Amino acid sequence: MKFSLEWLKYFLETDASVQEIAAALNRIGHEVEGIEDPAEKLAGFRVAEVLTAGPHPDADKLQVLSVSTGDAEPLQVVCGAPNARAGMKGVLGLPGAVVPANGMELRKSAIRGVESNGMMCSVRELELGEEHDGIIELPDDAPVGKAFAEYSDVSPVFDVAITPNRPDCMGVLGIARDLAAAGLGTLKPVTSDPVEGEGEAPDIRIEDEQGCPAFYARTITGVTNGPSPAWMQRRLKAAGQRPISALVDCTNYLMLAFGRPAHVYDLAKLSGPVIARRAKDGETVEALNEKTYTLDSSMTVIADDTQVHDIGGIMGGEHSGATDATTDVLLEIAYFDPEAIGVTGRKLGIASDARTRFERGVDPAFLDKGLDILTSLILKTCGGTPGAVARAGKPPVEPTRIAFDPKLTATLAGVDVAEGEQKRILEALDFEVAGDWQVTCPPRRHDIEGPADLVEEVVRLYGLDKVESVALPRAEGVAKPTASPLQLTERKVRRAAAARGLNEAVTWSFLPTQKAQHFADGADLWVLDNPISEDLKAMRPSLLPGLLMAARRNADRGADTSRLFEIGRRYFRGADGASDEKPTLGVVLAGEKTLRGWSEGKAKGFDAYDAKAEALALLEAAGAPVDNLMVMAGEKGGAGAQFHPGQSATLRLGPKNVLARFGALHPATLKAFDLDGPVVAVEIYLDAVPARKNAGFARGPYAPPALQAITRDFAFLVPADLAAGDLVKAVRGADKQSIVDARVFDVFAGAGVPEGKKSLALEVTLQPGEKSFAEAEIKALSDKIVAAATKQGAELRG
């Protein structure tokens, strides 16, 4: 909310400076977002009199003026305004002044060869309005030489953020009251004598008591609408409210000064009784913003026999709005139900000053006074004869009473405030404090619900800065570990991935629907109702799309390689419509694994084994038993349609529990993400990694064997489609005691190997126990190995 110092001082007697007021506002919870002092912008502009005006020798449209600013010597000024003439008074910008409208600094200069010592200014140049047809003309009594800022009585403007719980401060009076309570001055009494009306009260009725509990009105006949007086316009403009006409300005003035919206109808446009009722479904109204709204039966309106004239408490209707031709008016001041206003406002998508106030709750005890003030303002500015007041319904003025224990201030806020001071603060805010600390709240304070709210009032005015820091009680000894198992896993995996040369990215949780769909695997995506853009719409079912899009952006920027990972959630629908979010690690390796180099030769891309290496290393960091994992490849592997069917697999613990998928991406995926291949990826399902049970600090017992292990090589011919892993597993299982490792060191097919076969060479490590192997024992182990391999369809090569 914006208001000028001058307006504030209308309500508050104070000597405080602008800075002191701003500091106090911040201190008591009205955050000052800005202070603008127009006087600063008008420095160097003075009231001046044009003494003589003559033609410019070299330009038809220019005149050469002799201008007095009260100093001994008049100044010569070149001016192009058609209304510049001898004897007029205007505003002269002297050299050094900066024109507010364009930021140009004025200088002594020559215009078409004639010296000019400043500029006579237009309204627009000084940002006082839009007019730019000529220079400002001041009244004859304007004192020549006076600073224009002082003459025009501009006043600093505060821009204050009013929190939604304080509608009572959405008027200057409310702010003045808070400042007075904070000790910044004295609140001036608001005088408004009741205006006695003559003649009949208007016929008004309430049919919707829920939405509109109270509706007061009166007529004023014989008004003359036109521009509002300068003092009112100045205050409205300072508050950011454009003056419209005297009648409308008066209602806006009431709203901005007292936080009280009201409405003025052109009486001539109304017929029959004026009724606060529910709208009919489908009923329409053209509002003052020139948009037509379709209403429904949940909305409260003000209507007559023929049509809706006001969306109650939100926006008036165009048809009966005040115009320059208006002579008779009906003033409406009503109390609308805050919740209903909120619902209607949201449904219609109308944000108005009236809605903001009604939705948060206006002062229900301010109807009569508000109507009197509005009537007085209109009578003063537009003339006319007021009618008697009609009152339908009753506003909810029953005050809240709270049994308050002043000790609560210390308990909740940790600050001791003397009981007398607490009482003073509350009473300064119009709370009534009885001897037994029964506190009666002013009805305008809808935000006060219980004792904690009173503590807040006391503390904010006493001073939050007086709250002393008090250390939280600390558990004895060294701080205990607090990280959750998932947090520990994520930390390890994250730092392991970074140590392996991957860059951690954080990408959006939401994706373009199409990109999400590509990874959905038939899952029903969470798609936002109101996305901010089509690119941020569907919750990700996988971490890979976001990383692939990042890799694409990197490629566009000329990157040779992207090694990216992310740890985050995948979002699925769970049971009962709740969210099922799965902690996941995604890795994407795109571009060149090794750049072309003097020793490496040609650039080399990533392949599925790179993905496998990351998958296993990171699973190990996540605490998965990587030695026991099954690699399931191909169709049955279930890595998913996004992967190359022949170059991808899942890693499983047992046949069902999939811990990860990895491999090269399918060309269709690359196409969908506009990437050049090959690109490989890993996704690790962190929630599928089993927790380590009963892990303590003690390691299993181990002593390095005293005897040296020996190795033996075996070359087998196996069916071409036999997975090497199966052969290795069989060989390792041939003697669990002595065979400690089996490693494939050669894979070969082609010349010398029969069609449909391949050669797999294994180096097997044999570990003797108590004593060295005898030849016969080695022979027996070899036989076991060959026998185990044979079961897999292998035959020993000669």
Add this chain to the structure above:
Amino acid sequence: MSTEHEQQVTDTLERLHSADSVDQVEAIRVEALGKQGWISQLMKTLGKMSPEERQQEAPRIQGLRTRVADAVEDRKAVLEAAALEERLASETLDLTLPAPATPKGSVHPVSQVMDELAEIFADLGFSVATGPEVEDDWHNFTALNMAETHPARAMHDTFYFPDTDADGRRMLLRTHTSPVQIRSMVANGAPIRIIAPGRVYRSDSDATHTPMFHQIEGLVIDRDIHLGHLKWTLETFLKAFFERDDIVLRLRPSYFPFTEPSVEVDVGWKDVNGRRVLGGDGDAPGHGWMELLGSGMVNRRVIEFAGLDPQEWQGFAFGVGVDRLAMLKYAMDDLRAFFDGDNRWLTHYGFSPFDQPTLSAGVGAKA
């Protein structure tokens, strides 16, 4: 005899001296010391001598043998050294050529800062809690004292889903980490001391706002926790996080439906070459205040919604932007870059995996 031998030794030594290959040296050695070599032959004559003769001859012949053998070894060593030197000279590498490249990974600033915060708050006795990001409106709003018609709901710029859950609650993306307060109190009761870091969402996007960002929530519920504890906690945490003792806070009354009283917290900063560096009194010359976090005493209604008795339990909560903390501490000025995955940015602003924050090393990682 002996002069003849002397002459022969002298010849041999001379030849050894001029030998220019190990092979030549070996040939000379065989000639003298090989099985059929003349010195070896001489040695054999010793056996046939009389003891007296042998006593006289043996040292002499041994002497000859030693002189030749030593000379052979010396010459061999010289020649081998020369050969080695020559070989090494031929093996010279241009070590200005680059070594094989190993990729350097990095930890994202948001993760790093979350680890730092976890470390600091662990020392203050806070454990880490989490909750879903796709929330229902009861946890995100109603239980936090924002009824359906509450104007503050509209100010949250909420992303909604078309769904409702089994209880008819509207599903949405959480607008803050505060619903974790409710979930933690419901699940674990009181007393409680938690932080809840995570992603939050607002349908807001401009130079300084992204529709997704990170928050960390703090919650302390106990029997006699008051605003003074809140102030101490925030001061202590910010001093530890920024590793500066001159952090000055300014508490301003504010409004959040879920706290009462509500407190907005500004931190003093100083202009250092056009950059705002936290520290110092915001009212001092060249200084200012920036709004950093929202907080307050948990509203008794929220405590009730979470199933606790507000007569017995009270406490405070606060929330702060993690990305914002990261930007302030590590001097990053573009929030949007956090979520772009640009290799260059990640490499520049990311952290080494070995910068795991610890209290003993200081939680921050120096540039």
